[in-house]
Amino acid sequence: MNRVTAWVTEAVPRGRIAAFRTLVYLFVAADLVVFTPWVRHHASTPGDLYQPLLAGRLLHLPTPTPLIVHGIFWALLVLGLAAATGRAPRLLGWAVFALYFEWMIIAMSYGKVDHDRIGLLVALAALPTAGRARHGDPTRTEAGGWALRVTQIAVVCTYFLAAFAKVRFGGLDWVTSSVLARAIIRRGTELADLIAGVPYLLILAQFGIMLFELGSPVIFFVKPRWRNWVVAFFYSFHVVTFATITISFAPHLAALASFLSLEKIRPVTWARGFLARRRGHVREHERPVV
Structure with a gap:
């Protein structure tokens, strides 16, 4: 096995797959009713306005x-919620991918x-191949x-190719253009208005965006103990983006979780422990006083 193959198929705990699978499929359900209900x-748009993408054609x-x-x-909606339970991972997984x-x-x-x-679609395509996985399983x-690695590659490509697109269509002058200024005029928040008032800050921000996107592959080279900090920086970038120009990258953020040690997050186990402690506390108070 060569280094590339070993890197692409680096083993992870099954518990991480189970947690990521639950997160992704729950997001699909949320996406339908919260993020893209439009x-x-x-359904009522005239058919002659439909210009299918290349894949559709x-x-x-x-x-x-x-x-x-x-x-x-x-x-x-129904199949996404069912797939989030982890049952029939291949059958439900392929069905959700095809429908989404x-x-x-x-x-x-x-x-x-x-x-x-892109990252979310790759995750949906890859997860059915991961097989069965249970929450908390260290195997x-x-x-x-x-499945996680190809999702991570898609996430990083989303950043890197976005920078490539900026240069391709806007040229190197993109970093000194009025892109952010126009975005703030169209959909900026009060925070964005404050930032826009600082001379040259928007231009500096555009340089920062370009460097961030071009440098995104560095996440694959940092040591594991630093990777969570890099992921946190990625998330903070999107928090600032939403707080200033109200652009949400919610599907991308769900796919970005593929970098996290999600097997450590076990809400079902925590809930069971909490309920057990509550029952023990109630029994303690129900004991008769001697």
Whole structure:
């Protein structure tokens, strides 16, 4: 086994796969009703406005109709919640991926294409290959490691290729342009207005964004004990982005969790322990006084 193969299939605890799987599938359900409920409006959009993405054209996917859009919505909502339990990981996983893929084709075939979905789509495609996994299971799995690694690569590519796109379409002058100024005018917050008032700060921020995106692959080279700090920096970048120009990268943030040791987060176990302590506390108070 060469170094590249060993790196791509680096084994991880099955508990991490179980936690990441639950997080991703719960996000899919939340995405339908919280983050992108507007996709359902395409059920009533005239069919001649539908300009399918290349994938939609290659697969000859049908023009969205009320039956197709609402059918996918409810099927995806039910199957996403079912997949979050970890049962039938391959059957439910492939079904969720197929339905969500079509959901994204419907969402992005009317003139607007978001780049924050790539990591999530890769995660949905890779998770069914990881097999069964239980929360808290310390057994290590290479198949699960591969699923997380390809998701991580997609996450980093989202950043790096975003910088490439900026240079490709905006040239090197992008860093000294008025991109952030226009974004603040269109959708800025009060915090953004304060920042915009500081001379040259927006230009400095654009240099920082470019350096951050180009330097994102460094996360693969830092030592494990520093990786969480790098991930925290990535998350803080998106917090600031949302706090200033209200752009949410929620699907990307869900995929970004593939870098975290999620097996250490066990809410079910914590809840059971809390309830057990509560029952013990109640019994203690119910003992008769001698």
